[in-house]
Amino acid sequence: AEKAVKYVYDFTEGNKDLKDLLGGKGANLAEMTNLGLPVPPGFTITTEACKVYLESGEEPAALRDEVSAHLEALEQKMGKKLGQPDNPLLVSVRSGAKFSMPGMMDTVLNIGLSDKSVQGLAKQAGDERFAWDSYRRLIQMFGKTVLGVDGDLFEDALDKAKQAKKVTDDTELDAADLKKLVTKFKKIVKSETGRDFPQDPREQMDLAIRAVFDSWNGERARLYRRQERIPHDLGTAVNICSMVFGNLGPDSGTGVAFTRDPASGQQGVYGDYLQNAQGEDVVAGIRNTVPLAELERIDKKSYDQLMQIMETLENHYKDLCDIEFTIERGRLWMLQTRVGKRTAAAAFRIATQLVDQGLIDEAEALKRVTGDQLAQLMFPRFDEHAKVEQVARGIAASPGAAVGKAVFDSYTAVKWSRSGEKVILIRRETNPDDLDGMIAAEGILTSRGGKTSHAAVVARGMGKTCVCGAEELKVDTKRRRMTIPDGRVVEEGDLISIDGSTGKVYLGEVPVVPSPVVEYFEGRMHPGADDADELVEAVHRMMAFADRKRRLRVRANADNAEDALRARRFGAQGIGLCRTEHMFLGDRRELVERLILADTEAEREEALKQLLPLQKQDFVELFEAMDGLPVTIRLLDPPLHEFLPDITELSVRVALAEARQEPHENELRLLQAVHRLHEQNPMLGLRGVRLGLVVPGLFTMQVRAIAEAAAERRAAKGDPRAEIMIPLVGTVQELEIVREEADQVIAEVEAATGEQLKLAIGTMIELPRAALTAGQIAEAAEFFSFGTNDLTQTVWGFSRDDVEASFFTAYLEKGIFGVSPFETIDKDGVGSLVKAAVQAGRATRPDLKLGVCGEHGGDPESVHFFHEVGLDYVSCSPFRIPVARLEAGRAAV
Ligand code: PEP
Numbered sequence: 087a088e089k090a091v092k093y094v095y096d097f098t099e100g101n102k103d104l105k106d107l108l109g110g111k112g113a114n115l116a117e118m119t120n121l122g123l124p125v126p127p128g129f130t131i132t133t134e135a136c137k138v139y140l141e142s143g144e145e146p147a148a149l150r151d152e153v154s155a156h157l158e159a160l161e162q163k164m165g166k167k168l169g170q171p172d173n174p175l176l177v178s179v180r181s182g183a184k185f186s187m188p189g190m191m192d193t194v195l196n197i198g199l200s201d202k203s204v205q206g207l208a209k210q211a212g213d214e215r216f217a218w219d220s221y222r223r224l225i226q227m228f229g230k231t232v233l234g235v236d237g238d239l240f241e242d243a244l245d246k247a248k249q250a251k252k253v254t255d256d257t258e259l260d261a262a263d264l265k266k267l268v269t270k271f272k273k274i275v276k277s278e279t280g281r282d283f284p285q286d287p288r289e290q291m292d293l294a295i296r297a298v299f300d301s302w303n304g305e306r307a308r309l310y311r312r313q314e315r316i317p318h319d320l321g322t323a324v325n326i327c328s329m330v331f332g333n334l335g336p337d338s339g340t341g342v343a344f345t346r347d348p349a350s351g352q353q354g355v356y357g358d359y360l361q362n363a364q365g366e367d368v369v370a371g372i373r374n375t376v377p378l379a380e381l382e383r384i385d386k387k388s389y390d391q392l393m394q395i396m397e398t399l400e401n402h403y404k405d406l407c408d409i410e411f412t413i414e415r416g417r418l419w420m421l422q423t424r425v426g427k428r429t430a431a432a433a434f435r436i437a438t439q440l441v442d443q444g445l446i447d448e449a450e451a452l453k454r455v456t457g458d459q460l461a462q463l464m465f466p467r468f469d470e471h472a473k474v475e476q477v478a479r480g481i482a483a484s485p486g487a488a489v490g491k492a493v494f495d496s497y498t499a500v501k502w503s504r505s506g507e508k509v510i511l512i513r514r515e516t517n518p519d520d521l522d523g524m525i526a527a528e529g530i531l532t533s534r535g536g537k538t539s540h541a542a543v544v545a546r547g548m549g550k551t552c553v554c555g556a557e558e559l560k561v562d563t564k565r566r567r568m569t570i571p572d573g574r575v576v577e578e579g580d581l582i583s584i585d586g587s588t589g590k591v592y593l594g595e596v597p598v599v600p601s602p603v604v605e606y607f608e609g610r611m612h613p614g615a616d617d618a619d620e621l622v623e624a625v626h627r628m629m630a631f632a633d634r635k636r637r638l639r640v641r642a643n644a645d646n647a648e649d650a651l652r653a654r655r656f657g658a659q660g661i662g663l664c665r666t667e668h669m670f671l672g673d674r675r676e677l678v679e680r681l682i683l684a685d686t687e688a689e690r691e692e693a694l695k696q697l698l699p700l701q702k703q704d705f706v707e708l709f710e711a712m713d714g715l716p717v718t719i720r721l722l723d724p725p726l727h728e729f730l731p732d733i734t735e736l737s738v739r740v741a742l743a744e745a746r747q748e749p750h751e752n753e754l755r756l757l758q759a760v761h762r763l764h765e766q767n768p769m770l771g772l773r774g775v776r777l778g779l780v781v782p783g784l785f786t787m788q789v790r791a792i793a794e795a796a797a798e799r800r801a802a803k804g805d806p807r808a809e810i811m812i813p814l815v816g817t818v819q820e821l822e823i824v825r826e827e828a829d830q831v832i833a834e835v836e837a838a839t840g841e842q843l844k845l846a847i848g849t850m851i852e853l854p855r856a857a858l859t860a861g862q863i864a865e866a867a868e869f870f871s872f873g874t875n876d877l878t879q880t881v882w883g884f885s886r887d888d889v890e891a892s893f894f895t896a897y898l899e900k901g902i903f904g905v906s907p908f909e910t911i912d913k914d915g916v917g918s919l920v921k922a923a924v925q926a927g928r929a930t931r932p933d934l935k936l937g938v939c940g941e942h943g944g945d946p947e948s949v950h951f952f953h954e955v956g957l958d959y960v961s962c963s964p965f966r967i968p969v970a971r972l973e974a975g976r977a978a979v
């Protein structure tokens with residue numbers, strides 16, 4: 087017989103490593119249960135059950151009985167039955183996927199309450215008001231999330247009840263008011279759904295479980311997953327947990343806590359506490375919380391216990407944890423923990439602190455940070471010395487310096503940002519419906535809510551600047567404006583600046599300055615110096631860890647001495663791609679034009695002769711900047727028409743000259759040449775090695791310039807290490823011809839100068855045919871450098887210059903890929919060609935040197951791939967070098 091699949095796990099059965107099956111929340115509840123921490127008993131329905139439901143539209147057949155068995159066990163443990171009229175057990179039904187998706191999916195509390203059991207709860211708690219409050223919360227949450235009733239209907243009814251009583255706070259409504267409200271809520275459910283609010287507790291539970299499953303495919307959840315690159319097929323687990331109550335009076339409450347500051351990494355007491363309130367009140371930022379430290383005064387016993395649990399958790403998880411807890415009449419309960427989200431700066435600081443505490447080693451520390459975080463830390467920040475007009479200060483929720491036009495709703499944020507405007511999304515508080523506006527905005531500003539409010543948590547996750555809880559601001563979203571403390575009004579479209587590292591809000595545009603991390607890489611700030619901040623120290627140490635671990639070398643794509651020197655300061659171990667076309671622009675363009683237009687061999691040779699010393703000087707400077715390190719110089723690649731004037735502009739010039747009867751012989755010749763060189767598909771046309779083969783003398787001039795520059799550097803006691811690279815090769819024959827000519831030129835220069843130049847000659851692999859015949863090509867190449875930009879273009883048949891602006895958005899929205907293949911290497915397609923070419927190339931020539939110089943060389947995920955397929959180095963733009971070093975280190979541990 088088939089072995090039965092187990093769909094339900096008691097909290098005592100799971101552990102933290104079962105996140106795939108139990109989701110993050112379920113796995114960690116189990117872990118805490120097994121650590122002996124006070125977790126209310128419960129059980130978890132697996133993601134497997136969810137997957138069956140999502141695929142078939144029905145829960146697996148065995149699920150019902152398994153849930154019954156676990157519910158019975160839970161009832162026995164608690165000594166009461168779900169919804170039992172005189173002594174009810176109540177449960178929460180909470181979603182919990184493998185990766186945390188804050189606020190994206192559904193949760194229902196107080197399941198088990200009904201017209202009958204509400205009386206039992208009142209007796210149990212000795213508090214009638216509390217019982218009716220819990221019941222109205224159930225109908226409200228259940229109505230909204232399970233039955234799909236518009237939540238505003240309940241909110242409006244609640245507001246009306248408060249107005250009728252002339253009170254502002256929920257807690258001022260008494261049992262009788264709440265009883266009436268329950269009647270009203272039930273009417274809303276009936277009129278909106280055509281059915282009564284279900285009185286059968288088990289039916290409530292089953293419907294809530296199904297609603298959680300369904301919420302996996304809710305629009306918000308899908309959008310969030312796409313943004314965070316979370317796969318769509320994981321499904322969510324469902325946690326059924328016996329209820330504990332934070333709303334049983336002043337000796338009860340609920341809160342969230344971090345074992346360290348998630349913004350800076352500093353150890354201490356961080357969190358928010360809300361007295362006499364139930365779970366969601368804190369995260370939703372509905373009422374204002376007090377700092378966690380206040381709990382010591384409110385309830386010292388629970389506070390001390392919480393501090394001890396936090397220490398236990400940190401030592402156990404060896405990382406920053408965040409926690410949700412509830413105190414029920416002086417008794418502390420842990421409702422959730424997980425390894426907490428943190429800012430980029432905190433990630434670096436915490437990783438090094440944990441190494442110092444002996445909790446983790448260097449390899450583990452590298453796993454705790456990412457290249458994306460490092461890239462974030464290299465963003466500029468506001469200039470401290472700028473003249474600014476600060477108008478408010480909120481909570482520094484997610485760091486960064488953001489400037490943009492004020493917008494007050496998500497729709498406008500998206501619309502304006504699509505038309506190229508930078509916007510700051512301002513809300514009283516955010517909720518999951520604001521997600522696409524948050525993605526579109528440069529930064530997010532709210533007037534309510536703490537460090538754990540929705541805005542703060544989501545912004546931190548996205549690495550987006552956020553200031554929250556700026557209470558001095560009166561945000562009026564209906565009229566699209568906010569009032570600042572002195573009474574002035576900021577209208578939609580006004581420029582503002584927000585600093586997510588300090589919480590400060592400024593009117594107008596504040597200028598920005600480079601980040602200290604960049605100052606460090608530039609060598610203008612030194613770790614160990616008095617003014618070096620802790621972040622710089624942490625980054626410095628993490629880079630050292632990465633450099634010790636990594637196997638991949640990191641080179642730069644750089645075309646001039648200035649970029650080369652910066653790259654070197656940033657840790658580049660050579661130049662992997664010098665694009666010589668960049669040396670053919672500016673005032674040399676005229677020479678290039680003459681070369682292209684030459685009618686006779688003599689004319690062409692004259693143009694080349696004039697270009698030669700200029701090219702040579704470029705290389706001398708580059709070799710000097712990179713003395714002792716390899717410099718790969720690629721011969722001319724782009725189609726020649728790129729060096730000629732634009733065809734339309736030129737036609738106009740000719741027409742004008744004709745009309746005015748001015749001489750225009752040159753323009754006419756140019757126009758003819760432009761027409762002659764015009765191609766429908768220039769990227770597939772006369773470019774790369776093809777140019778070298780049909781424009782006599784072009785490549786040999788470049789080779790001569792390289793050889794002479796190397797000879798000159800050697801004569802000056804330098805150590806030039808040039809490598810000559812041929813672009814867009816599709817067959818070994820092309821390479822052989824160019825190689826033969828190049829060898830001859832090099833021999834001539836060696837003979838003339840008496841220097842042994844040792845110039846390596848290799849090729850780019852950037853066409854599918856080159857990758858497929860890499861074994862043959864390696865016969866004529868001493869190195870390969872994968873040009874993954876062109877390789878992606880040609881493997882997919884995507885024009886690299888057009889697609890991102892045309893149909894990629896649609897492709898991303900449809901989930902055809904989660905990220906552009908021009909950004910992260912397409913492992914299955916392009917990647918498998920790279921892998922095959924590596925193997926074939928090395929089979930022919932075991933000491934073949936292998937690198938990559940497409941944009942992917944600086945992309946974190948791609949760097950890991952290049953490590954795995956065994957390349958020797960990646961090459962990327964100078965500013966990405968630290969990221970590539972770090973990721974190469976991470977790939978190796
Ligand atoms: C490439 O194609 O990946 C490459 C590095 O060359 P270019 O981007 O200059 O075409």
Ligand code: MG
Nearest residue numbers: 852873875876
């Ligand atoms: Mg290319």
